[in-house]
Amino acid sequence: xxxxxxxxxxxxxxxxxxxxxxxxxxxxxxxxxxxxxxxxxxxxxxxxxxxxxxxxxxxxxxxxxxxxxxxxxxxxxxxxxxxxxxxxxxxxxxxxxxxxxxxxxxxxxxxxxxxxxxxxxxxxxxxxxxxxxxxxxxxxxxxxxxxxxxxxxxxxxxxxxxxxxxxxxxxxxxxxxxxxxxxxxxx
Numbered sequence: 499x500x501x502x503x504x505x506x507x508x509x510x511x512x513x514x515x516x517x518x519x520x521x522x523x524x525x526x527x528x529x530x531x532x533x534x535x536x537x538x539x540x541x542x543x544x545x546x547x548x549x550x551x552x553x554x555x556x557x558x559x560x561x562x563x564x565x566x567x568x569x570x571x572x573x574x575x576x577x578x579x580x581x582x583x584x585x586x587x588x589x590x591x592x593x594x595x596x597x598x599x600x601x602x603x604x605x606x607x608x609x610x611x612x613x614x615x616x617x618x619x620x621x622x623x624x625x626x627x628x629x630x631x632x633x634x635x636x637x638x639x640x641x642x643x644x645x646x647x648x649x650x651x652x653x654x655x656x657x658x659x660x661x662x663x664x665x666x667x668x669x670x671x672x673x674x675x676x677x678x679x680x681x682x683x684x685x
Contacts, residue, residue, distance in 0.1 A: 509649075510600040512569045514547045517646055525586060526674040527595060528620045534670070538620050540590025546579050550586045550595035553624075555576050560591060580606055584614045591620045598625050598657070598675075605660065612664050621666065625653045627673060 521612065521634030535558035543560040545551045566582065567573035577583045579597055592611040596655035609659030610622055628651035658668055 503676040504661055510547065510568070511646075512567075512571065513547060514552055524552060526563060528628070530672050530674055531622065531624075532557060533553070534622070538591045540616070540619070542589045543591045544582075544584070544589045544611075544614065545595070546582070546594045546607070547595060547600075548573070548595065550593045552632060553595050555593070558591075582610045582612065582614050586613055587616045589614045589619065590616055590621065593622045593624075595622075595624045596626065596646075596651055599621065599646060604650075604652065608664070620669075621661070625657065628653055 511517050513518075514524040517523065523669045531553060531661060535555050538558060538560060540560055543555060543558060543563040545553065545555070545563065546567075548565075548569045550569040555563060564575055565573050566577055566579065567577045568578055570576055570578065575583070579601065580603065581590055592615055594607065594611060597607055601607045608621075608623075615621060626646060654671055654673075658671065661668060
């Protein structure tokens with residue numbers, strides 16, 4: 499198994515428009531996350547990354563929704579997703595929408611989200627499934643050097659293994675045309 503750590507800086511897109519079929523992917527993510535937003539409760543919802551910021555969470559009962567990104571246009575907090583400038587146990591729900599693929603150290607991103615989550619908080623992760631049609635595009639030679647196919651895709655089982663090691667209970671694992679959704683509750 500390849501290590502999750504990347505040795506080159508991934509090119510994180512600032513919007514879904516920068517990705518092939520980004521609008522379609524975003525609409526599918528909105529469709530599969532829509533039933534979950536009313537179920538989450540608390541005071542703070544943290545969307546990590548510019549792509550997460552575009553996910554529609556308007557049906558959530560959580561009023562304080564913060565988008566953290568390195569892009570000045572899309573964020574309420576400008577910071578690096580690897581070092582969250584938030585107190586421990588200060589967030590009720592974290593959304594990582596395609597943040598692991600575009601990270602140098604995805605383990606660290608998940609650990610940082612875990613650090614800021616309250617006990618029994620919710621972590622929602624979306625990502626490309628390497629065993630989908632999008633994942634199979636990595637086999638096409640002219641696509642290998644284009645984003646997002648040049649980035650690392652992690653299988654749902656691998657992501658769930660990371661979450662189990664941190665003490666999360668997996669509440670849902672859903673697949674769509676090219677993405678996966680994992681929703682977990684913490685320790």
